[in-house]
Structures are given as structure tokens and as C-alpha cells.
Amino acid sequence: MAKNRTVYVCAECGGTTPKWQGKCPHCNAWNTLEETVESSAPSAAAHRYAPLASSSPVRSLSEIEARETPRQPTGLDEFDRVLGGGLVAGAVVLIGGDPGIGKSTLLLQALASLSETTSVLYVTGEESAEQVALRARRLGLATGNVNLLAEIRLEAIQAAVSEQKPTVAVIDSIQTLYSGELTAAPGSVSQVRECAAQLTRLAKQTGIAIVMIGHVTKDGALAGPRVLEHIVDTVLYFEGDTHSSYRLVRAFKNRFGAVNELGVFAMTDRGLRGVANPSALFLSQHEQQVAGSCVMATQEGTRPLLVEIQALVDSSHAPNPRRLTVGLEGNRLAMLLAVLHRHAGVSTFDQDVFVNAVGGVRITEPAADLPVLLAIMSSLRDRPLPRGLIAFGEVGLAGEIRPAPRGQERLREAAKLGFSVALIPKANAPRQPIEGLEIWAVDRLDAALEKLR
Known part of the structure; x- marks a missing residue:
């Protein structure tokens, strides 16, 4: 039977220590250690990460064929600009911003546009299905082809994604998910890190583009371990004053496009609209x-x-x-x-x-x-x-x-x-x-x- 032990995990770097300390011994950040319960089950872990153990032959870099990555436009020009032209198959995008700034609205609009040409899935963990439907109706979106799943258990989400096989899936949000193989509460460092790693592995294996919404701290940084930003392919930040009608989406990391790209939106009663002349x-x-x-x-x-x-x-x-x-x-x-x-x-x-x-x-x-x-x-x-x-x-x-x-x-x-x-x-x-x-x-x-x- 697996034994549970209490460890302290750094919210900045993800490092662990058996005792609480004021300063993380790994990254020297202050007051970032959080208590969590870690389950030691080596057999289960080995089974979970078995797909990663498959080896591939060593090849010369010049022998590998480099081809242009096809992109899936979202239908929102300003959002496509920040992404580098659109979503890439198997890419994982993390978008963060203050509460109420418009993250869910933007992605719901993007899914409604994408659903006209491809299959999409919206996974909501913060709102009920009725709340999402009310928002879509208020925005006047055509969501007849948008599949919706209200679930926070990682294993159920993985099963639904494997069954539906959508081209694009949105996770709202990564901090609400939890894995049944861990005993920590949803939103803890270990849960966020494990759920993000599992979803990233799923995206790479199936070619599904996954967009994850992330919470931010009072300092404006993405909540959870810093390794979360290293796992994903693209990191976007939603900026702007909630009292203003204008929103900025900025790319800080993009493996498939230029960084520091900026998308400018205006918040209207019909959702976010791109601004053609932001100057x-x-x-x-x-x-x-x-x-x-x-x-x-x-x-x-x-x-x-x-x-x-x-x-x-x-x-x-x-x-x-x-x-x-x-x-x-x-x-x-x-x-x-x-x-x-x-x-x-x-x-x-x-x-x-x-x-x-x-x-x-x-x-x-x-x-x-x-x-x-x-x-x-x-x-x-x-x-x-x-x-x-x-x-x-x-x-x-x-x-x-x-x-x-x-x-x-x-x-x-x-x-x-x-x-x-x-x-x-x-x-x-x-x-x-x-x-x-x-x-x-x-x-x-x-x-x-x-x-x-």
C-alpha cells in the first residue's frame, strides 16, 4: 500500500523539501513553500510515464526533414497575430490575466469561429454549463457545433478528449483540475504541475491543440509553479484595466512564432473585437x-x-x-x-x-x-x-x-x-x-x- 508523506513544494521553481523553511533552498525565493501530501507509488508512476520511455534512433540533424508547420486560424485576426498566425496541431497555449478581464470570453469566441470548420471542445471547471451557455447567448455566438464538458477530474477530461478527438480543446482553468492519483487539493503546486504535464503529453501524442487558462497572482505572474511556463509552447498574458474597454494580449513565449507580439481588443457588449488601428x-x-x-x-x-x-x-x-x-x-x-x-x-x-x-x-x-x-x-x-x-x-x-x-x-x-x-x-x-x-x-x-x- 502506498505511503503518503508531507513535503513542502516551492510555488516558484517546484522544488521540494521535507521541512518548511522561510527561503526555498533551490531558487532562494522567500515564503514560497507550500505544504502538500505526496503519494509514493513507483509502479503507478512507471506505468503513467511508460509512453515516454520509448526510444528513437540517433540521427544527424541534417537528415531530419524540416517542414513548415500548418496553422489553424481562429477567426480573430488580433488573436492569430499573437499566436504567430494561428494554432498549431499539438501545441499547448497558456493564457493568463486578471479575473474578469475577458479570457473566457475571448476563447469562447475563438471556439465558436473554429467550430464552423473543425471540431472543438470547451472544458469548464470554474463555471457551470448553464453559465457558459448564457454567456454565449449574450454574445450572440453560433455555438451549435461547440462541445461542452463541465468537469474538473483530469482522468475524465482525458477520456473525453480521447473519445471526441477535437482539433482544439480549451481548459478553463488549469488551477481547477485535479488528478485522482494525487492526494493534494486542486490548485496546489503538485496538482497544477501534474495536470499540465499530462495534458501536454496528451496534446503531443494526439496532435490536439490545447489552450489552458491560468490564474495570476496579485503580482500579475501566473499562479502555480514556474515550471508550468516551461512545459507549454506559448505563454500569453491578458493586460489592461478592467475599468477600460481596451484589452491587450501579449506573447511572452512562443515556440511557433515571434515573442512580444501584441494584440489589441475592444470589449463591447458583443464580446471582444479586434482594433485595426491601435495607434x-x-x-x-x-x-x-x-x-x-x-x-x-x-x-x-x-x-x-x-x-x-x-x-x-x-x-x-x-x-x-x-x-x-x-x-x-x-x-x-x-x-x-x-x-x-x-x-x-x-x-x-x-x-x-x-x-x-x-x-x-x-x-x-x-x-x-x-x-x-x-x-x-x-x-x-x-x-x-x-x-x-x-x-x-x-x-x-x-x-x-x-x-x-x-x-x-x-x-x-x-x-x-x-x-x-x-x-x-x-x-x-x-x-x-x-x-x-x-x-x-x-x-x-x-x-x-x-x-x-
């Missing part, structure tokens, strides 16, 4: 020019986007002036202010500095450095930047302006939306002139600020 969302419509505003051209995967950067510089009445960013990295702002003082002679030691990326978008690339500094200088001088100006470029600690990747695509997007002047790094200057766009190419921060005097 318009991130640009404020001012009736007249205002100080402290600069438009930058950023690159999200293969898509260039225009985003407005706003800055407010005000006299500080506290001993320590505030440095606050929304949508940008806070530590980088402190570094840029130091560069501004050292290489342009502009000090802000007695000023509060607030920087915001309009529209709720989050910018991580360093090409936002130059627009941030231009917006700060505009607010500090209380003087608007020239009309129709767009900028991008990384600012180094020595005051140099470094080039940004895919500068040509950024400039063409700016010209398409009617911008007339581009302040860019000298290394990004186009060889051929772009119609309607005047190029100001600079290589130093002081030269960039001199252009705006």
Missing part, C-alpha cells in the same frame, strides 16, 4: 498643443505603434522629490534624470517628476528614453513640442543616443498617421527620404535638445 488608442486628442507631451514610435513584435508619453514636472514641497512612472520602468526614469543633469545641465533635484504612457500600454524597450526626456523638458519649460513631432531612441549614460531596431517601420507608421517631423538617432536615419516626413538625426542628447530650442 489611435494611445494618442490623446488635444484641441491645442500642450506642454509635457511627446509621441514615440515603439515596436511590439512585428507591429509598430505610436504611443503618447506625458510628463508632469512640478516643484516639490517634500525633502525627497517624487519619481513616479505609469507604464514605464521607474528605475530607468531616475537614471535618465541623472543623464539629463550631467550631459544637458538640467537639474530636477527639487522637482516632482511624473511620467505616464497614455492608454494603459506598458513600454519596456529602451527606445522610450528620448521621448521621455523630451516630454520632461517640455513640461519643465512649459513649452509644447513642435506640432507633428515624433521621436524614439535609447539614451546612454554617456549622453549618446543609440539606435532602435526596425527604425524604418517606425518611421513609415508615423508618416502614415500624418506626423511631419521625426527626431531619431543618427544611426536610424533612412537612406531614402520618406514622403511627408522631415528627419532630424542626432547622436547626442544635448544636440537633440538644441533642435527644440
Whole structure:
């Protein structure tokens, strides 16, 4: 008879230890060890993982035929963009996001579209079948060919998938599933890891594309062991403010496409709708020019986007002036202010500095450095930047302006939306002139600020 023993599993790395500790001995993360009961049944484990034991002959890499992987479009253009063109047979996709942001709505819409050409299965563990049917009716979806299963037991789900043999299956959500071979509660580290591994193995063996919805922690990371993100092929994050009607789907890992792709959706009473021109969302419509505003051209995967950067510089009445960013990295702002003082002679030691990326978008690339500094200088001088100006470029600690990747695509997007002047790094200057766009190419921060005097 199998003996059960209590172990402590790290929620970050999945490592185990027999005793509780404040810090995980494997990854050094604090307060991540959770108590669980582990069943030691070597014979059952050997039987469960028997398909993995089959060996294949060693071959030269040059002898293996490489062919293009066919994709199944979901019918949602923005979702297909993030996936790299559509779903791949046997791929496992993990999508996470805050509660109520629209994960289930998006996947139900995708299944309704896919059901017109192929077989699909929706497995719900968080809602009843009636609740899912009510949502589909409210969205006006044609779900006559969408098969639904309300189940949280892994073995029953595996049997249903093997029997139905759908092309695409959605699991809502992975944290609600449990395996009868483990004694831990649903949502525990061992259950999430085991259920995800079993479903991934099922997808690879049968060629069924499986999309799993995952919960997120209060920090915004996917709940459960970090190994969950390593198991799957694609990791997507649903971003956006629940009080706003716009949603962003971002790819952080994709074995079948480009990472950092961005899909933009608008939440309506008929579900999520793709936004054809997302740059318009991130640009404020001012009736007249205002100080402290600069438009930058950023690159999200293969898509260039225009985003407005706003800055407010005000006299500080506290001993320590505030440095606050929304949508940008806070530590980088402190570094840029130091560069501004050292290489342009502009000090802000007695000023509060607030920087915001309009529209709720989050910018991580360093090409936002130059627009941030231009917006700060505009607010500090209380003087608007020239009309129709767009900028991008990384600012180094020595005051140099470094080039940004895919500068040509950024400039063409700016010209398409009617911008007339581009302040860019000298290394990004186009060889051929772009119609309607005047190029100001600079290589130093002081030269960039001199252009705006």
C-alpha cells in the first residue's frame, strides 16, 4: 500500500523539501513553500510515464526533414497575430490575466469561429454549463457545433478528449483540475504541475491543440509553479484595466512564432473585437498643443505603434522629490534624470517628476528614453513640442543616443498617421527620404535638445 508523506513544494521553481523553511533552498525565493501530501507509488508512476520511455534512433540533424508547420486560424485576426498566425496541431497555449478581464470570453469566441470548420471542445471547471451557455447567448455566438464538458477530474477530461478527438480543446482553468492519483487539493503546486504535464503529453501524442487558462497572482505572474511556463509552447498574458474597454494580449513565449507580439481588443457588449488601428488608442486628442507631451514610435513584435508619453514636472514641497512612472520602468526614469543633469545641465533635484504612457500600454524597450526626456523638458519649460513631432531612441549614460531596431517601420507608421517631423538617432536615419516626413538625426542628447530650442 502506498505511503503518503508531507513535503513542502516551492510555488516558484517546484522544488521540494521535507521541512518548511522561510527561503526555498533551490531558487532562494522567500515564503514560497507550500505544504502538500505526496503519494509514493513507483509502479503507478512507471506505468503513467511508460509512453515516454520509448526510444528513437540517433540521427544527424541534417537528415531530419524540416517542414513548415500548418496553422489553424481562429477567426480573430488580433488573436492569430499573437499566436504567430494561428494554432498549431499539438501545441499547448497558456493564457493568463486578471479575473474578469475577458479570457473566457475571448476563447469562447475563438471556439465558436473554429467550430464552423473543425471540431472543438470547451472544458469548464470554474463555471457551470448553464453559465457558459448564457454567456454565449449574450454574445450572440453560433455555438451549435461547440462541445461542452463541465468537469474538473483530469482522468475524465482525458477520456473525453480521447473519445471526441477535437482539433482544439480549451481548459478553463488549469488551477481547477485535479488528478485522482494525487492526494493534494486542486490548485496546489503538485496538482497544477501534474495536470499540465499530462495534458501536454496528451496534446503531443494526439496532435490536439490545447489552450489552458491560468490564474495570476496579485503580482500579475501566473499562479502555480514556474515550471508550468516551461512545459507549454506559448505563454500569453491578458493586460489592461478592467475599468477600460481596451484589452491587450501579449506573447511572452512562443515556440511557433515571434515573442512580444501584441494584440489589441475592444470589449463591447458583443464580446471582444479586434482594433485595426491601435495607434489611435494611445494618442490623446488635444484641441491645442500642450506642454509635457511627446509621441514615440515603439515596436511590439512585428507591429509598430505610436504611443503618447506625458510628463508632469512640478516643484516639490517634500525633502525627497517624487519619481513616479505609469507604464514605464521607474528605475530607468531616475537614471535618465541623472543623464539629463550631467550631459544637458538640467537639474530636477527639487522637482516632482511624473511620467505616464497614455492608454494603459506598458513600454519596456529602451527606445522610450528620448521621448521621455523630451516630454520632461517640455513640461519643465512649459513649452509644447513642435506640432507633428515624433521621436524614439535609447539614451546612454554617456549622453549618446543609440539606435532602435526596425527604425524604418517606425518611421513609415508615423508618416502614415500624418506626423511631419521625426527626431531619431543618427544611426536610424533612412537612406531614402520618406514622403511627408522631415528627419532630424542626432547622436547626442544635448544636440537633440538644441533642435527644440
